[in-house]
Amino acid sequence: MAGINKFNHLRFTVSFFAGKWHKNMIIQNFWYAHKYFTEQGCNIMLNYLRSINILHIAICDNLTNVMRKHSGMRPHDIAILFKIILYKDNDWGTLDLAESLYISQSEISESLNRSKIAKLLSPDKKEVLRISFLEFLIYGLRYVFPAMPGRITRGIVTAHSAKPISNQIIASDDVYVWACNSGNIKGQEIEPLYKNAVSAVKEDEYLYELLALTDVIRTGKIREFKLAVAELEKRIKK
Numbered sequence: 001m002a003g004i005n006k007f008n009h010l011r012f013t014v015s016f017f018a019g020k021w022h023k024n025m026i027i028q029n030f031w032y033a034h035k036y037f038t039e040q041g042c043n044i045m046l047n048y049l050r051s052i053n054i055l056h057i058a059i060c061d062n063l064t065n066v067m068r069k070h071s072g073m074r075p076h077d078i079a080i081l082f083k084i085i086l087y088k089d090n091d092w093g094t095l096d097l098a099e100s101l102y103i104s105q106s107e108i109s110e111s112l113n114r115s116k117i118a119k120l121l122s123p124d125k126k127e128v129l130r131i132s133f134l135e136f137l138i139y140g141l142r143y144v145f146p147a148m149p150g151r152i153t154r155g156i157v158t159a160h161s162a163k164p165i166s167n168q169i170i171a172s173d174d175v176y177v178w179a180c181n182s183g184n185i186k187g188q189e190i191e192p193l194y195k196n197a198v199s200a201v202k203e204d205e206y207l208y209e210l211l212a213l214t215d216v217i218r219t220g221k222i223r224e225f226k227l228a229v230a231e232l233e234k235r236i237k238k
Helices: 002-020 031-036 039-051 054-069 075-086 094-101 105-117 130-139 197-201 205-219 222-236
Strands: 152-157 176-179 185-189
Touching: 075 094, 075 105, 075 130, 075 205, 094 105, 130 205, 130 222, 152 197, 197 205, 205 222
Parallel strands: 176 185
Antiparallel strands: 152 176, 152 185
């Protein structure tokens, strides 16, 4: 019985890799091993594949495909998860997200897959796993997507310079803005999480508040950080 199982495993291994590489002329030289699955033929095939590292190449290829499924979070993933939270009763589709966030549908689909793999989104990709998402925002965001104040420019306020944090602190000399041609506030530039964030928040004040709060986290000011965490908890926790 053990011998049969060993042979079946050998047959499966050769069948898989021979099938994967059946278009290669190398495999045609050993067509009988793939066709008849004799033990001798399978051993010949397996030994040859090992000798030219095809097994190693194929395994690496499979691992590469897995890594492509989740090669790290992207900044716009955060905005997409925020927008899903803002929708009521999961009444949304990828087109809704794409149009409201100014992100292509293909990028939306890839983002949803990444968030599902990261366990920030439910298996059906319709509901944000809020506790996990909040933990990521509080403990991971500033390290993964940090923000540094840049040049003086005109734009719309963000971080502690925007609501709701601006309502809770004494006016600061440090004004942070997203660069915007239509903006009328002068301050230090903060790069938004993604390039079309300014367009998206003009149509959604709640998304604006959430992204501004994430900029507080990203810029790392201790006092404002605690206030931002409290505000995010109110908005994200059910």
